[in-house]
Amino acid sequence: MDKLPDQPITTVVAIKGKLRFPHGYCSGAGEGDTFSDHPLRRNLDGEPELEGKSIAGALYHHLRQNYPGRQPIIDLLFGRDDKSLSSPLQVEHLRPTNAAPGEPGNLRDGVNLRRDRDSARSGRKYDYETSVRGLEMVLRLRLELRRDCPHRDELLQLLATLLRDLEAGRCRFGGRTGVGFGQVSVNELQARQIDLPAQFPAYLLSPDPAADTAGEFSPFPGEDITLLKPETETLTAALSCRITAAHPLLIQDGGRTEAPVVKTPDNKNETETDAWPVTLREVCGNQVEVITGPGTRGLLRTRCEKILRSLRKEACDPGASACEETIKQEIKTLAANDPDYQDKRKRIINAHSCPTCRIFGNRYRRGRVTCSDTVVDGSSRKLLFSVPLNRFTGGPGNLFNRLPLLKGDFTLKIEARNLGGEETTLLLLALRDLADNESIPLRFGGGRRHGYGRVSTKTVAINDENAALTELLTEENRKQEWENFLE
Numbered sequence: 001m002d003k004l005p006d007q008p009i010t011t012v013v014a015i016k017g018k019l020r021f022p023h024g025y026c027s028g029a030g031e032g033d034t035f036s037d038h039p040l041r042r043n044l045d046g047e048p049e050l051e052g053k054s055i056a057g058a059l060y061h062h063l064r065q066n067y068p069g070r071q072p073i074i075d076l077l078f079g080r081d082d083k084s085l086s087s088p089l090q091v092e093h094l095r096p097t098n099a100a101p102g103e104p105g106n107l108r109d110g111v112n113l114r115r116d117r118d119s120a121r122s123g124r125k126y127d128y129e130t131s132v133r134g135l136e137m138v139l140r141l142r143l144e145l146r147r148d149c150p151h152r153d154e155l156l157q158l159l160a161t162l163l164r165d166l167e168a169g170r171c172r173f174g175g176r177t178g179v180g181f182g183q184v185s186v187n188e189l190q191a192r193q194i195d196l197p198a199q200f201p202a203y204l205l206s207p208d209p210a211a212d213t214a215g216e217f218s219p220f221p222g223e224d225i226t227l228l229k230p231e232t233e234t235l236t237a238a239l240s241c242r243i244t245a246a247h248p249l250l251i252q253d254g255g256r257t258e259a260p261v262v263k264t265p266d267n268k269n270e271t272e273t274d275a276w277p278v279t280l281r282e283v284c285g286n287q288v289e290v291i292t293g294p295g296t297r298g299l300l301r302t303r304c305e306k307i308l309r310s311l312r313k314e315a316c317d318p319g320a321s322a323c324e325e326t327i328k329q330e331i332k333t334l335a336a337n338d339p340d341y342q343d344k345r346k347r348i349i350n351a352h353s354c355p356t357c358r359i360f361g362n363r364y365r366r367g368r369v370t371c372s373d374t375v376v377d378g379s380s381r382k383l384l385f386s387v388p389l390n391r392f393t394g395g396p397g398n399l400f401n402r403l404p405l406l407k408g409d410f411t412l413k414i415e416a417r418n419l420g421g422e423e424t425t426l427l428l429l430a431l432r433d434l435a436d437n438e439s440i441p442l443r444f445g446g447g448r449r450h451g452y453g454r455v456s457t458k459t460v461a462i463n464d465e466n467a468a469l470t471e472l473l474t475e476e477n478r479k480q481e482w483e484n485f486l487e
């Protein structure tokens, strides 16, 4: 498709909507500062800012994933990187509407775990900043189509489809979307179509064509546009478990917030805590206790790897990068000018990714499971002391205290997309270990060897239907997959 002809503009679609990021988003400035290794991108006033370009990139990626057959029209809507085609869609920078400038976001720990030993790899600790939870921004898009624009109707159809998907919360913005950042709900979506030159005077005088209180422009999309159906039906399962902390639970803050000072149990003194729970800022300034998405994802990944190893099946340790290393070596053998380079690269990545990499991703592929942060309701903290024994003298070592949650409820939300039979079975096997009666239950947070982190699972729902964890694998169709898996 060639460059759009330089004709007068005949159609404008103006769009406005309120975006809300329930878990915040993550979009880095590209370099570290004194606050964080990966700070949020901010403007000169210190407000977090999502660049128009990165919004456009996220929308483009969403369309490409879900409507691959429409690639030429998608290219036409977003332009091409090489500037041979400019985009008729204008996307404005996004700024927060409900947060004070300069308000810090949330600092998150990024740790590269040694999965074989359950400890952090030395020198692999870093942090990154995400926006506060519940941040809101106003999205503004404008499509301008010129006279005799090729594929005019298809462009409008694609844009209308995009709006529907945005409203349904199917698009993600920014990075680290696998752990729930950049999920977005869109409210008060307003879209108007303006025909030029007939409505030009009204358009010039209208302070906000998308909002159009005077009702001069037609709502978009009109009734003659048929929305596209996603070509790839991706959602395999959305699992939500209501879980109660049955034992002390401590998702430990890595030292990003100041250690809380609390009263000792006898109420006589105050003491600084050695280990305290992760809390995150919400937009109104509240601090909430959370079960972190990255933590849950790591927990499930570790359990999947453990299951594979117990079955003496291939499982990689992403820290030791077994799969990544093989893929890197294989890709090196490809000739860069090979016309099938991308296809061959894809095939290599598929062939050398173990089941856990296929579920959770690695450096070369996106994961297919999303675990988001989840707030702990009705929690109460208690200071617990422990006296480790000095193994050399047999006497007491240094007194150590922790401030775990002793009770609390949370809802674990896991979204799995596009999983194959074997991968679904593996994930369900790992999730089954949430059940109360498991001998090696999944435990959340730290202190696992001291009995921390055990939970009791009240209810489980898959795609909004109640299910029992223990029965997940006994269903007829699962049984066969399970047997194939064991072979």
Ligand SMILES: [Zn+2]
Binding pocket: 315, 316, 317, 322, 323, 324, 353, 354, 355, 356, 357, 358, 362
């Ligand atoms: Zn792997």
